[in-house]
Amino acid sequence: MSASKSKKKGLRRRKFLKYSGIGLGLIIGGGYLSRHMWRRSIFEIAESAIVPYNGNLSPNIWFQITPANEIILHSSKVEMGQGTFTGLAQLAAEELEVEVEKIKVVHADTASGNIDGMSTGGSLSIATLWQPVREMAATMREMLKQKAAEKLGVGIADLKVENGVISAGGNALTYGEVVEGVTDWEFPDTPKLKEAKDFKYIGKPVARVDLHDKVVGAPMFGIDVEVPDMLHASVVRPEKIDAKLKSVDSSKAASMPGVIKIVEEKDFVGVIAETHVQAENARNALKVEWEINKSWDLAEVRAMTKVGNGKLTVIQKEGDAKSILDDAEEEGSVVKLEFNTPIGAHAQIEPNGATALVKDGKATVWLSTQVPLITLNEVSDRLGMDKENVNIIPKFLGGGFGRRLHTPNAVQAALMSKAIGRPVKCFFDRKQEFQNDTFRPPTHHIVRGKLDANGNIEAIGHDFSSGDVAFNSALMPPIAGTILGADIGAIRGGAIQYRSIPNIRAESWHVDLPFATSWWRSLGLLANTFAIESSIDELAIKAQKNPVDFRLSHIEDNEAGKRLRNVIKTCAEKAGYTDEVVNGRAMGFAASTDAGSPCAQVVEVSVVDNQIKVHKVTAVLDCGIAVNPDQVRAQVEGCIIMGISASMFEQMDLKDNKLFPVIYGPYQMAMMRDAPKEIDVVLIEGADFAGPVGEPPLGPIGAAIGNAVRRITGKRLTDLPMSLA
Amino acid sequence: MKISFNINGSAQTVDVDEKTPLLWVVRDLLDLKGTKFGCGKAACGACTLHVDGESVRSCSFPVKYAAGKDITTIEGLSSGDALHAVQQAWKEEIVPQCGYCQPGFMMATAAMLDKIPNPTDEDIDNNIVNICRCGTYYRMRKAIHRAAEIKNTNS
Numbered sequence: 040m041s042a043s044k045s046k047k048k049g050l051r052r053r054k055f056l057k058y059s060g061i062g063l064g065l066i067i068g069g070g071y072l073s074r075h076m077w078r079r080s081i082f083e084i085a086e087s088a089i090v091p092y093n094g095n096l097s098p099n100i101w102f103q104i105t106p107a108n109e110i111i112l113h114s115s116k117v118e119m120g121q122g123t124f125t126g127l128a129q130l131a132a133e134e135l136e137v138e139v140e141k142i143k144v145v146h147a148d149t150a151s152g153n154i155d156g157m158s159t160g161g162s163l164s165i166a167t168l169w170q171p172v173r174e175m176a177a178t179m180r181e182m183l184k185q186k187a188a189e190k191l192g193v194g195i196a197d198l199k200v201e202n203g204v205i206s207a208g209g210n211a212l213t214y215g216e217v218v219e220g221v222t223d224w225e226f227p228d229t230p231k232l233k234e235a236k237d238f239k240y241i242g243k244p245v246a247r248v249d250l251h252d253k254v255v256g257a258p259m260f261g262i263d264v265e266v267p268d269m270l271h272a273s274v275v276r277p278e279k280i281d282a283k284l285k286s287v288d289s290s291k292a293a294s295m296p297g298v299i300k301i302v303e304e305k306d307f308v309g310v311i312a313e314t315h316v317q318a319e320n321a322r323n324a325l326k327v328e329w330e331i332n333k334s335w336d337l338a339e340v341r342a343m344t345k346v347g348n349g350k351l352t353v354i355q356k357e358g359d360a361k362s363i364l365d366d367a368e369e370e371g372s373v374v375k376l377e378f379n380t381p382i383g384a385h386a387q388i389e390p391n392g393a394t395a396l397v398k399d400g401k402a403t404v405w406l407s408t409q410v411p412l413i414t415l416n417e418v419s420d421r422l423g424m425d426k427e428n429v430n431i432i433p434k435f436l437g438g439g440f441g442r443r444l445h446t447p448n449a450v451q452a453a454l455m456s457k458a459i460g461r462p463v464k465c466f467f468d469r470k471q472e473f474q475n476d477t478f479r480p481p482t483h484h485i486v487r488g489k490l491d492a493n494g495n496i497e498a499i500g501h502d503f504s505s506g507d508v509a510f511n512s513a514l515m516p517p518i519a520g521t522i523l524g525a526d527i528g529a530i531r532g533g534a535i536q537y538r539s540i541p542n543i544r545a546e547s548w549h550v551d552l553p554f555a556t557s558w559w560r561s562l563g564l565l566a567n568t569f570a571i572e573s574s575i576d577e578l579a580i581k582a583q584k585n586p587v588d589f590r591l592s593h594i595e596d597n598e599a600g601k602r603l604r605n606v607i608k609t610c611a612e613k614a615g616y617t618d619e620v621v622n623g624r625a626m627g628f629a630a631s632t633d634a635g636s637p638c639a640q641v642v643e644v645s646v647v648d649n650q651i652k653v654h655k656v657t658a659v660l661d662c663g664i665a666v667n668p669d670q671v672r673a674q675v676e677g678c679i680i681m682g683i684s685a686s687m688f689e690q691m692d693l694k695d696n697k698l699f700p701v702i703y704g705p706y707q708m709a710m711m712r713d714a715p716k717e718i719d720v721v722l723i724e725g726a727d728f729a730g731p732v733g734e735p736p737l738g739p740i741g742a743a744i745g746n747a748v749r750r751i752t753g754k755r756l757t758d759l760p761m762s763l764a
Numbered sequence: 765m766k767i768s769f770n771i772n773g774s775a776q777t778v779d780v781d782e783k784t785p786l787l788w789v790v791r792d793l794l795d796l797k798g799t800k801f802g803c804g805k806a807a808c809g810a811c812t813l814h815v816d817g818e819s820v821r822s823c824s825f826p827v828k829y830a831a832g833k834d835i836t837t838i839e840g841l842s843s844g845d846a847l848h849a850v851q852q853a854w855k856e857e858i859v860p861q862c863g864y865c866q867p868g869f870m871m872a873t874a875a876m877l878d879k880i881p882n883p884t885d886e887d888i889d890n891n892i893v894n895i896c897r898c899g900t901y902y903r904m905r906k907a908i909h910r911a912a913e914i915k916n917t918n919s
Contacts, residue, residue: 120862253863256798437864680899
């Protein structure tokens, strides 16, 4: 729906500018600025909502065609594995009439002006750029045709455009030949875009544009940056939560091999040395004292994260669920389940870090970031430099998952470079990553449901408590809490999608925890869906109904309901769902709708010696048009495996203010042996636009596993990570 | 201390503290960035390379033990323009997502296939014990079987 709104805006306030050395630069301005995320109602966001692309500064370079016939797409969205670069290349190729592999996609640096106003996240990259990129490419194609017609001395109608070549009769010009020498471009109205039936590249499973580089180990990631004359640094980070840097004795470290300078700032201390190992050794020799505000352990955090504690926002209210459920609870006719999910780490394999060069009034920072604009603002603010003098150069991310929506490491590297006048590279070690993550918050849920005389759900309530997800993030204005009430991240997946239930209530409780929690792929979806979909299954069992039919009978008759129903039905059919246990294996079913994309999953599970094993997953996703079906499948597979990892293995502990484990292994994650040997992904095109993909499939998996285990063992698992022991 | 070894077919001598992990010699002194830092404790496998054909987690392997040995990194896995069977299979199956852990997985796989030319799923589970956060294991398993096929056809 929002996609169709942005459609009408087109390329307003558009202009082409000439850049020295650039054949053609395309500029789009404020046409997509129309609606800010935080002006939208909570309900809309909880529901779905594709937020229009919010590029914020102009001029900004999106495309570049050089006289050497290179077509370069400067992406304001970063590539962190989700395949966005490939999708964008396909969108551009479609309207530019050029093969996908001819388009080189690069990260736009902030100096290019093409700066994403939001972030790369929320499964929104392709969804929000679906329209603008095609419009820009189509406009460019028409501009190229105009100049080609002049150069070839023919009418525009006589031109043929194919594979990046414009021809008429026996004469042909490549795009590079067309742009050669042109300084004055005319700007046509936004052309009519191709219809889906005419797509050549969109909807095709083309190989990732970064595939070769990633298979040969090319130096493409933030940590791979090399700058001449570069030094290495290591920063002290707190091992404990709720701790403040009190004092540092650097006398021993200062005289260690390779150490060049120790930089003390108000909020951190860093050692600069010739090599990375020398910098780390010296950092470990610093005697650091911390001021601990209060002592903490996990039990306290769990006690805080309870429904009924903190700030309440009602996010969904239909009928009078509360009094019906209260009465039912009193008379003992309610199904009531309580769930807990743990603190989760991002655990992306490339550690956070940055390389900075601050010299002669200019600053350049290379890093893996999901928020180039915030990184830019933070560096320019802290260094007291104008934004024009700061350039943030995003690199390929060795995993994002929300972790790189926070980049204070950029400021630290910049300050250290400024102190020494040479480039400095600095990144976290693994222990620092685990101790200083912006974690997935722990959650607590109470789900209550009441059946009517026919075994249908008469009332359902989902009350849940969570720490920050969106709140206290630089992505949100500080007053977000006041405007929105609920944390828009924590409530993802928290509303009940079975809207024909007459009485529904969902309550979000927000609690301030003593350590940073924030965006973790799919936000509240993983925990909320685990609670809700486990409870729906329990209600189906009580009603003695097939859980698939039971779900279908509670779906509203509207567009969203139609898509959800289709996904559920298709998944059950494809998997051959049965609620019987066959040869020790049971199936578990669950479904969720996130950001407008419904997803259903059936898992096949066995339990041997209390060990849960997931053998097969059938997943059906309706994301509308799948720009690259292969990469959409890859995202579904990745979400399933990350979801298995989070549901079955991962958890952080807290004792004496120390978060732990601090290393892979003890922080158990899914490995090769834990990944299902069969994953069957079915994509349904239930909408005429490219909808969100990267997070929605993380919803169902936890509950689906729990529902299968319930069929085998009779035991309802209510805590993550799951344990039968 | 001066330490000499062969890396990707070329003789090299480095002058470095003998305790320095091989990873940092490879990445920062020799500027071969395909071998990745993940954890520094041999727990994730992102830094896997070959020393005399054996899979080694180079973040925890002091450079002194590399003296006189043959080291292969992802950059040396292919011969010229021809990709190694593992890299070919990785491309066919479109395995990488973020791609950061992939060189470690490909190196571990290449070493396994030298010992076990036709690995079973169980062999794969037991030998490929690196960590991938994007969750590409499903495609990786397919690619490993495919790599075995390509390798056996070529040899």
